[in-house]
Amino acid sequence: MPETNRQVLLKRRPNGMPVPEDFAIVDGPLPEPGEGQVLLRGIYLSLDPYMRGRISGQRSYAKPTEIGDVIEGRVVGQVMRSRHPGFREGDYAFGGYGWQTHSAVDGAALTKLDPAAAPISTALGILGMPGLTAYAGLKTIGEPKAGETVVVSAASGAVGAVAGQLAKREGCRVVGIAGGADKCRYVTDDLGFDACVDHHGDLSAAIDAACPKGIDVYFENVGGAVQRAVYPRLNDFGRMIMCGMIAEYNDVEPRPGPSLVAAVRKRLRIQGFIVSDHAALRPEYLAMAAPLVRSGALKYREHIVDGIDNAPGAFIGLLQGRNFGKLIIKLGDDPTK
Amino acid sequence: MPETNRQVLLKRRPNGMPVPEDFAIVDGPLPEPGEGQVLLRGIYLSLDPYMRGRISGQRSYAKPTEIGDVIEGRVVGQVMRSRHPGFREGDYAFGGYGWQTHSAVDGAALTKLDPAAAPISTALGILGMPGLTAYAGLKTIGEPKAGETVVVSAASGAVGAVAGQLAKREGCRVVGIAGGADKCRYVTDDLGFDACVDHHGDLSAAIDAACPKGIDVYFENVGGAVQRAVYPRLNDFGRMIMCGMIAEYNDVEPRPGPSLVAAVRKRLRIQGFIVSDHAALRPEYLAMAAPLVRSGALKYREHIVDGIDNAPGAFIGLLQGRNFGKLIIKLGDDPTK
Numbered sequence: 001m002p003e004t005n006r007q008v009l010l011k012r013r014p015n016g017m018p019v020p021e022d023f024a025i026v027d028g029p030l031p032e033p034g035e036g037q038v039l040l041r042g043i044y045l046s047l048d049p050y051m052r053g054r055i056s057g058q059r060s061y062a063k064p065t066e067i068g069d070v071i072e073g074r075v076v077g078q079v080m081r082s083r084h085p086g087f088r089e090g091d092y093a094f095g096g097y098g099w100q101t102h103s104a105v106d107g108a109a110l111t112k113l114d115p116a117a118a119p120i121s122t123a124l125g126i127l128g129m130p131g132l133t134a135y136a137g138l139k140t141i142g143e144p145k146a147g148e149t150v151v152v153s154a155a156s157g158a159v160g161a162v163a164g165q166l167a168k169r170e171g172c173r174v175v176g177i178a179g180g181a182d183k184c185r186y187v188t189d190d191l192g193f194d195a196c197v198d199h200h201g202d203l204s205a206a207i208d209a210a211c212p213k214g215i216d217v218y219f220e221n222v223g224g225a226v227q228r229a230v231y232p233r234l235n236d237f238g239r240m241i242m243c244g245m246i247a248e249y250n251d252v253e254p255r256p257g258p259s260l261v262a263a264v265r266k267r268l269r270i271q272g273f274i275v276s277d278h279a280a281l282r283p284e285y286l287a288m289a290a291p292l293v294r295s296g297a298l299k300y301r302e303h304i305v306d307g308i309d310n311a312p313g314a315f316i317g318l319l320q321g322r323n324f325g326k327l328i329i330k331l332g333d334d335p336t337k
Numbered sequence: 338m339p340e341t342n343r344q345v346l347l348k349r350r351p352n353g354m355p356v357p358e359d360f361a362i363v364d365g366p367l368p369e370p371g372e373g374q375v376l377l378r379g380i381y382l383s384l385d386p387y388m389r390g391r392i393s394g395q396r397s398y399a400k401p402t403e404i405g406d407v408i409e410g411r412v413v414g415q416v417m418r419s420r421h422p423g424f425r426e427g428d429y430a431f432g433g434y435g436w437q438t439h440s441a442v443d444g445a446a447l448t449k450l451d452p453a454a455a456p457i458s459t460a461l462g463i464l465g466m467p468g469l470t471a472y473a474g475l476k477t478i479g480e481p482k483a484g485e486t487v488v489v490s491a492a493s494g495a496v497g498a499v500a501g502q503l504a505k506r507e508g509c510r511v512v513g514i515a516g517g518a519d520k521c522r523y524v525t526d527d528l529g530f531d532a533c534v535d536h537h538g539d540l541s542a543a544i545d546a547a548c549p550k551g552i553d554v555y556f557e558n559v560g561g562a563v564q565r566a567v568y569p570r571l572n573d574f575g576r577m578i579m580c581g582m583i584a585e586y587n588d589v590e591p592r593p594g595p596s597l598v599a600a601v602r603k604r605l606r607i608q609g610f611i612v613s614d615h616a617a618l619r620p621e622y623l624a625m626a627a628p629l630v631r632s633g634a635l636k637y638r639e640h641i642v643d644g645i646d647n648a649p650g651a652f653i654g655l656l657q658g659r660n661f662g663k664l665i666i667k668l669g670d671d672p673t674k
Contacts, residue, residue, distance in 0.1 A: 053602070223597065242601045249598075256593030260560065261586075264579045264609040265390070271608070272601040 042331035130158035146171030301325030379668035467495035483508030638662030
């Protein structure tokens, strides 16, 4: 049994793209679970683009991470000791306890996982927050109809891959945008999108070729040059599901967006959302998606990086688009494998 | 009885702000009504911002006016001769027959007006397209709730004045933005808005002072500097009703808009609409608004310019914000007054 808890703290607020020096890795004693708590040993830590906002200190929908705090994050782990009646030693559970190898967590804030139902890591990806994000954005804003053209940026990413597969199941023409030939091949050949545009090339021409009838729904994860290429190609009554704009999260000054004259003329709907506003959709999403994940009809890909010491570097890579699939840090042994 | 029909034709497409030389005024013979048509003598011609788009030739929701065509527009007139069973000489009617003093129009395309029900000119303003525009934007996009703060730009204009009064009736705090002290005084003292900001001053500071709880709904008629000042002050879940952006209609190159990162973070909904998509709302709007107009509970103001020869100059003034109230060209005598 390990004697230490290793944590990643926010050492200073990043200015632009984060650098490793913005993070501090420290060792401390194992936490002691109080009454109603369990001691969890982390197995998988999820790294997600939204974390960039949390460490920036800007006013946002959630309170920022303070300097010296453990960086926030969702973890799948295993119970080492339980002082909560709902958990026993050896149980697997999921909760938000940050970039650290161990944590004492209120049992009430944990969700027990059944490793026989789905690989436990999927609670961080396709059956977790990213999957629900894709579902909620399509359902509450995009409302894609059969025959419409849906474009998804960051198409090989944790959210984009699910968004595109779900739109495809609605009978849409689905076009992904991703960085590089490998990711594009995965998006079409494995995920089943109709086409994929490599954003390293001539974006506008490639989007025109892939979307001969224009774009009805755009699932936006990226911003920047991709948004500038997609926006003028939206059809009348087009919907922009504003899920994320990772390419602009490191901007020190916000850059201008598209002229909204087209939003009037084309009756566009441009709408942002945050998955936590749609927690009520979680049961219906899981009821739909979990069987499809088990049967293989909904596909996913994980990019697993070993060791908490590599979390800062992997997170910087995520902001630069260097991951391929859902980015996960392996914190410790996975006995289910 | 006049022997000529005077028309305003599009002589060339404006480059930026229109100039009088973009228009041609020509006289021709009175048109001859065919079977099922009536000959109408125009009394009031409506001038509206959307016309700038029509004469620009750009791809839009309606086909553009071609060079040499009569410029499109809605008119209230009186029947001089009828070859349609639904109309008799002397009847008042409303229809879209352009910048001209007379027209032969299909009776089926006309709406008969009862001068006893409301002043016939209101069919061009508060009980016409602009009024329905305000209603449809609030109802289908803004959905203002009691206690919310609603900001309306071009607040003394044909659409803005109705939008603000309707939001006020929903129990909202309503703040107008208008150009100059006279318009602002009218917006607060006559229309009953809670406050009005003069956009000639320090917009940001004035909006902050007038909107201590931020902005929940923005009824956008203007764009430009006003939009840049309002956008960062939108609250979480704010709605931008994208009705028009008159300040940018004369741009030769579209200017950039606001960064959409805030749309994600604050879950904004930015949505354009065109009143013609919402024609089905017309009966319920008129059922609500007509009695309020008759009782004086809904107020309106008309800016009437005499003579079709002045239409080009008045239209240019509209694009420059020089009108004060619904801009109407008086084409001929109004026997109801």
